[in-house]
Amino acid sequence: MDENLKREIMLENYMHPLNKEVVNDNTYIKVNTNNESCIDNLDIYLKIENNVIKDIKFMGEACAISTSSTSIMIKNLIGKTIKEAKEYITNFENMVEEKNYDSNILNEAIVYNEIYKQNNRKHCALLPYVGIKKILDNYQ
Amino acid sequence: MNREDFPMLKNDIVYLDNGATTLKPYCVIEKTTEYYEKYSANAHRGDYDISYKVDMEYENTRDLVRKFINAKHKEEIIFTSGATDSLNKIIFGFFGKYLEEGDEVIISISEHASNVLPWFKLANELGIVIKYVPLDDNLYVTIDNLKKVITNKTKVISLAHITNVIGDVRPIKEICKLAHSIDAFVVVDASQSAPHMKIDVQDLDCDFLAFSAHKMLGPTGVGVLYGKKELLENLEPTTYGGGMNESFDSPDEIYLKELPARLEAGTPNIAGVIAFGEALKYLENIGMDNILAHEQKLRKYLIDKLIKIPHIDIINLESDSGIVAFNVDGIFSQDVAYYLNKYNFCVRAGSHCAKILKKGVGVTNTCRVSIYLYNTESEMDNLVELLKDKEKILKEML
Numbered sequence: 001m002d003e004n005l006k007r008e009i010m011l012e013n014y015m016h017p018l019n020k021e022v023v024n025d026n027t028y029i030k031v032n033t034n035n036e037s038c039i040d041n042l043d044i045y046l047k048i049e050n051n052v053i054k055d056i057k058f059m060g061e062a063c064a065i066s067t068s069s070t071s072i073m074i075k076n077l078i079g080k081t082i083k084e085a086k087e088y089i090t091n092f093e094n095m096v097e098e099k100n101y102d103s104n105i106l107n108e109a110i111v112y113n114e115i116y117k118q119n120n121r122k123h124c125a126l127l128p129y130v131g132i133k134k135i136l137d138n139y140q
Numbered sequence: 141m142n143r144e145d146f147p148m149l150k151n152d153i154v155y156l157d158n159g160a161t162t163l164k165p166y167c168v169i170e171k172t173t174e175y176y177e178k179y180s181a182n183a184h185r186g187d188y189d190i191s192y193k194v195d196m197e198y199e200n201t202r203d204l205v206r207k208f209i210n211a212k213h214k215e216e217i218i219f220t221s222g223a224t225d226s227l228n229k230i231i232f233g234f235f236g237k238y239l240e241e242g243d244e245v246i247i248s249i250s251e252h253a254s255n256v257l258p259w260f261k262l263a264n265e266l267g268i269v270i271k272y273v274p275l276d277d278n279l280y281v282t283i284d285n286l287k288k289v290i291t292n293k294t295k296v297i298s299l300a301h302i303t304n305v306i307g308d309v310r311p312i313k314e315i316c317k318l319a320h321s322i323d324a325f326v327v328v329d330a331s332q333s334a335p336h337m338k339i340d341v342q343d344l345d346c347d348f349l350a351f352s353a354h355k356m357l358g359p360t361g362v363g364v365l366y367g368k369k370e371l372l373e374n375l376e377p378t379t380y381g382g383g384m385n386e387s388f389d390s391p392d393e394i395y396l397k398e399l400p401a402r403l404e405a406g407t408p409n410i411a412g413v414i415a416f417g418e419a420l421k422y423l424e425n426i427g428m429d430n431i432l433a434h435e436q437k438l439r440k441y442l443i444d445k446l447i448k449i450p451h452i453d454i455i456n457l458e459s460d461s462g463i464v465a466f467n468v469d470g471i472f473s474q475d476v477a478y479y480l481n482k483y484n485f486c487v488r489a490g491s492h493c494a495k496i497l498k499k500g501v502g503v504t505n506t507c508r509v510s511i512y513l514y515n516t517e518s519e520m521d522n523l524v525e526l527l528k529d530k531e532k533i534l535k536e537m538l
Binding site: 011 | 470471472473474475478489490491504505534535537538
């Protein structure tokens with residue numbers, strides 16, 4: 001993908017992120033995710049019904065990479081079963097960590113396929129995934 | 141000024157994170173090496189020539205510190221690992237024994253974590269009460285506001301001399317006068333003031349004072365704990381071991397050394413302390429008044445330019461030191477810092493370890509420019525040039 005297009009997609013998701021809103025609904029599970037080495041701090045809210053992710057919202061303060069990555073992750077995970085979501089997350093992590101991955105299922109998230117070149121930004125792209133995994137791994 | 145003395149400045153960087161740490165001049169670096177190359181022995185062991193030399197050099201720095209802050213006695217100067225260590229020793233070693241349940245300690249919401257968390261810990265352990273002096277519209281501490289929170293239970297006022305986000309100089313002398321009139325103690329975190337202005341602990345009449353060497357051209361891992369002698373005598377060591385005891389035979393028979401050795405257990409950062417002496421001499425040669433004047437002039441120069449940029453929001457329009465906290469409208473502070481980094485500008489983004497400040501200012505994170513003696517007008521020009529074009533920031537921050 002062209003560099004400028006990647007930047008545009010990230011910027012669009014940063015300036016107008018999907019589902020960035022406060023949630024006061026106890027059918028959502030909440031998790032906080034933050035980076036020790038920087039100042040990103042996000043709350044992620046997840047609604048699961050019958051093993052399917054029905055909705056995800058988030059709130060907080062984070063950099064352009066973290067915020068756009070969260071927005072793109074939300075677009076891709078809503079509607080997926082927990083199993084599908086975990087598969088998607090593993091693929092994304094593999095891409096960021098320069099391992100083998102299936103680019104077909106990542107959709108827009110492949111804009112981060114060269115984030116490994118900026119070592120200090122890798123954790124930004126991964127931030128929402130750290131949070132969402134905490135919920136999915138503990139979900140019975 | 142004096143840019144040729146700083147090897148780091150040859151690396152094509154614009155260093156504007158002096159509130160976090162400062163660059164080191166050659167004389168400090170060379171003094172560190174001198175210790176390791178010429179008299180690398182332990183301190184307080186004067187049995188042979190080079191060991192004696194270490195003692196002389198180490199104690200010489202103590203005397204330089206004493207003069208630098210105009211302390212009355214040399215033994216009022218204790219070397220620690222940094223201001224955090226100093227504050228912890230003061231708060232746990234002295235106030236941990238002195239304070240009782242219900243006693244009140246006044247701090248402010250713009251304090252650094254190291255002047256908040258130890259007090260929180262004492263609040264949990266002893267049941268002391270933490271109170272906050274309200275800040276005025278400029279986020280300053282005023283005597284009038286201090287009077288509003290003082291009660292007959294106030295035992296300590298613990299404040300930064302200059303805060304690390306706002307950069308305001310607190311009226312410590314007046315605060316000490318007020319505190320002492322009600323028999324309360326004053327602890328001063330001088331981490332952001334000692335590097336930039338003349339400090340006279342006798343004139344201020346503060347009871348304790350803490351600062352770090354690395355924020356004033358010195359090495360990392362060295363700090364100063366100042367306390368009035370009669371108070372230090374009652375500061376219980378938080379660290380026990382070699383170098384601080386006279387003798388010990390059983391738990392009932394422990395004899396400790398006099399000040400300052402009693403509070404400096406273990407092998408200290410000898411190279412660091414010795415090299416810190418060079419930093420102090422270097423600063424004195426330039427003159428603290430000249431340093432502060434340079435920073436204030438440069439700050440005004442920067443503010444006058446930044447204020448004209450509509451998308452720049454300056455958090456601390458008023459400030460007495462070289463700190464400018466700002467945000468670019470609609471862009472997360474860390475993204476601005478990443479963008480500036482692409483042009484080799486080192487600025488800090490975040491809450492600057494003053495995490496409870498956000499409750500008061502309503503701004504969680506900012507970019508912070510903190511100026512020191514080696515910064516120049518042309519660096520400020522270049523910074524302003526980079527911040528002028530918001531589209532450019534948005535385009536290049538990723």
